[in-house]
Amino acid sequence: MIISIWRYSHLTLAISSFLLLTVASVTGIFLAFEPVIEKSRDYKATGFDTLTLAQTVPLLKEKFPGIQEISVDDHSFVLIKYATEEGGDKQVYVDPATGKVLGTPTEKLPLFQWMTTLHRSLFIHETGRILMGITAFLLILIAVSGIFLVVQRQNGWKNFFSNVEKTGFAQYYHVVLGRLSLFFILAIALTGTYMAVYRFMPTPGKASALVDETQIREEPLKNLVDFTVLRETALTNLQKLQYPFSDFPEDYYTVQLKDRELCINQFTGDVLAQQNYTQTYQLANFSLRWHTGRSGTIWSLLLALASAYILFFIYSGFAITLKRRRSRSKNKFKAKEARIVILVGSENGGTFKFADAIYTQLIRHGEKVFLTDLSNFTAFPNAEHLIVMTSTYGQGDAPSNAKKLADRIKQNPQSKSIQYAVIGFGSRSYSQFCQFAFDVEKLLQNTTWAKAILPVYTVNDKSPQDFSDWITEWTRKTGFSMIMPRELLEPNTADLKKLLVTSRTNLDEESSFIIQFKSAQLKHAMSGDLLAIYPRNDHRERLYSIGKVDKNIQLSIKLHEHGLGSSFLNNLQQGDVMKAKLVKNQHFRFPKMAKKIIMVSNGTGIAPFLGMISENRRKIPIQLYCGFRNRSSFTLYEPFLKEQLSKRSLAGLNLVLSREEEKEYVSHRLLRDSDAVLQCLKEGGVIMLCGSLSMQKDVLEILEDIYKPEDNLSTEVLLKQGRILTDCY
Missing domain, CATH: 2.40.30.10 (Translation factors)
Known part of the structure; x- marks a missing residue:
């Protein structure tokens, strides 16, 4: 039951980090708007992307004789620092093409200063940075475990982005919004983790350390505009350029580009030294830009939204957990006293609504009842009736509170015979509909003490009608006085x-x-x-x-x-x-990649096939076997199907009549065409069934006979491979 590992890991990680995640998310929302505000000042000059350093560096030196450095920020704003005539230093944004002053940098707002410190280090310096780095790493693990939980819930990777079954506000949007924000949350977590780790890595070497001052020449003297390296370097590639402090040969231009650092002779333009940045350093810069939203306004807003999503996930995750552990009917009697035992398997608490309703009604009638999780199965010395109500999780797995059932049954054989009934809760939109209920049935059948009084009943989408059918039959078999609980008769009319x-x-x-x-x-x-x-x-x-x-x-x-x-x-x-x-009925879809398809229906079960045939744009060979009572029943569909035959969307039509002409069923016609059916399967074809359950039963039996000689073909294998698809009722 690997699903339990992922679920408990996901929950444990969330609980252990939710306080710091809350702090990081709240501050992250605020800080995401800082680059947006900075970008709105719009100090980027026209033509910035076409300029080279040879055009900008000499110009700014001429315009600002005391210039000390040029820097280009992530918004492509050019900021210079220069010494004024009064003796102080000043910083201004300039147009790199003209030297025109565009504005003066303002101090960081106190709110952003406070939020930045809290976000980075919790005001506890290096220790805080380590804690926030660990929190970012835990967010990665939470996201990864969440991915695997969604895969299990959606029945595999191919359905990862398929529609999600609505099982409550918190759980539905926990999954839907989680998938939408997954990339952005991982981006936040990965970049945050890397920046924290990078602080403990060795700092990259400086180009200045490689300069051999004895080899610096003052000739041939060149104009700054003619320096080859400046002419070949775009302004867009610059991070910072420092001018020489004096006319001494030992002073030179220090240029920090996006991929390397250069030291340039101020007289000849020769590159005195070059230090390429390490990949770790470049990745750290990349992480900083993307983590802080400096890469662009849209990205900043997406980060703010992702941070808000994290807060929602904290809320919805705990709401789901509380729902699973919600208050249930308090047992009036102990397990050893109970005459009726109700065991419940539920992933999200929904099945307990039905179990509680039955428990309450039986208690009111004076019965001794005990209700608990399936994993709490134990000895019930006075039990005469056992009711198992269980949902199924993922691909036929046990819900989280039922994973110990098999072991508990082995450890606790009952001292006397107990009559039991199993009810499965699920949705027919999943291929493993109520699978765990049938697994429980097999576990009980393999004991000596359990005696079934009913076959397994299934409840589709919490249908009160399905549950009422079980109550009617169970009370008829047991003699207990019980009616359909009124609280379960609420209409299931959400999202109409x-x-x-x-x-x-x-x-x-x-x-x-x-x-x-x-x-x-x-x-x-x-x-x-x-x-x-x-x-x-x-x-x-x-x-x-x-x-x-x-x-x-x-x-x-x-x-x-x-x-x-x-x-x-x-x-x-x-x-x-x-x-x-x-x-949504994900397991019954037109197999667009199949080489051949055989469709089998009876009566109005032809309905989905009519749509699938009309959508067969790739002209996949489709053989339709449709069964009706009389030819007159077929006239409703005949014009449409003949049109599809002429369009080659349908390759073959096999009309089977049960009360006229040959008086046969579709299973008989398939047996007659067994060679073609077997050939279809051998060539990777798909067989689809839609109609009555009795038709499905007959067809599956015939198919077993058809591919019996083939060792690699069986109904079980073909169903798992999705090469037999059924939607019968």
Whole structure:
């Protein structure tokens, strides 16, 4: 369970550094605006980028006879220092092409002075610098551990920037904003760490130390403007130039460029010595510019935003942690007294809402109940019923409070038989939907004391309807008096978007119809995603697979006599507006890089395939096997599919009718075409299934028979490789 290592590392690092990170972030926000204010003075002269030192150095010496040095800052402002006639020194910004004075540098604002000292050293000098350097390094580790947690949450690297399931404000934006600001936060952390480390590195040597004063000549005398090195050096490459203090040969020009330092004979222009900067020194300068925002106004503002994000992450991270450890129903009875034991596996605390509701209701009915984490599994000498409610984390992993379950079950065999039921909580948008619930089922099946009274039930997106189905069946099996808790009947209607009905067909002979919607808010919807509607504006949610056709969201609907969702959609007419929510279905996407594709559907399961076929711009060979009861059921889709055949977006159409003509199912046709199916798989093809679960079961069994002779092909392997994709219900 490597995920737990990353999670606890992430949390430990955050807790150990949050105080100093808060200080660094708050001061960082303020300090990010300092270069913006400096840049706004705009002392950069026109033509700065075209000038050489040969044009600027003699000019400024003539204009300012007492000039001592020229420096160019990160904003390309040219600052000179010179001795006045009154005997003092003065600094001014100048136009390097004309010598015109552009302004006078102002003292650093007291606020920025105070913030800079606090940010760098906490007012405790070298010790403070070390502490802030360690804090920057811890921020790197926090960011890296956060990356791995997002990878686990998003089901792999390829989904790193995919849409994030909304499981609460703090957690949702902790992930979303974390991905957006990742580069900037790492830039802050890496540059801050390097600057702290650089202070303990040896300082680079000076070019002046290499000058052999015995070899300095005064002839041939050249004008300053004719110095070759000055003519070949752009002003943009200058950091600082110091003029000679006197006319003695031992005084020379000292020039600090961005990559080296030079000593230049003031009479002949010869380079007396040259010292190239080390990579560590250049990297330190680079780190300073980027860490302080001196590289540009936009970068400064991005750093301020990233610092603000860090403050939000501190808040949201602790909010998530508190939610996971939130106050739960206090056990009235001890574990050894309980007749009913409820064990919960939850990553973010959401599953406890359901467990608490069941616990409270059973307690009110006078039952002895004990509720705890799955990792707290122990001996329950009086238990008769065990209820396991668990979510799944990442790629089928156990949530953080359930990772010890397997060991605890081995260590604590029960003294008598216990009836159990397992409920999995998750989202069908993930390929490992409720996987850990099924893993728990296997653990319990391998014991001698656990007796299942129900198959594993799954709850999609915390659906009250799914949970109600389990309650109904569990109470029927056990005889306990329990109803669906009222607090769980709140509608799941967050983030609803408006959709406009652009067209719909009339009901065909099988009471099926196609309806299309347009929505500016759902432009990112893709074929294979799910549309969640709430026909009665309550907790009852209905999900429909969508096809994206001509940039519209298209549904294929079968009207059922008492169907809540299908009746609602059937009452919509062109021009009507409804509200719905998009549920991303990342594991059921059109495989754009596949060499061949076989699509298998029955009934309205054809819906996502219609969109995928229309989006097949690369003309990947697609064979569609679609099953219907009668030919009349197919007339709704026939014109569209014939058009796709003519466009070569669809390579082959296999219509299978169960009540007419050959009276067969799609599984039978696949078996008949087994050679072509096997060849498709051998060539790296993909098989996609959408429709009823019974169809999926039959097709998977047939596929097992088809590739049985092949040692390297199996359903388990093909599912893991993403070469069999299913979205059945």
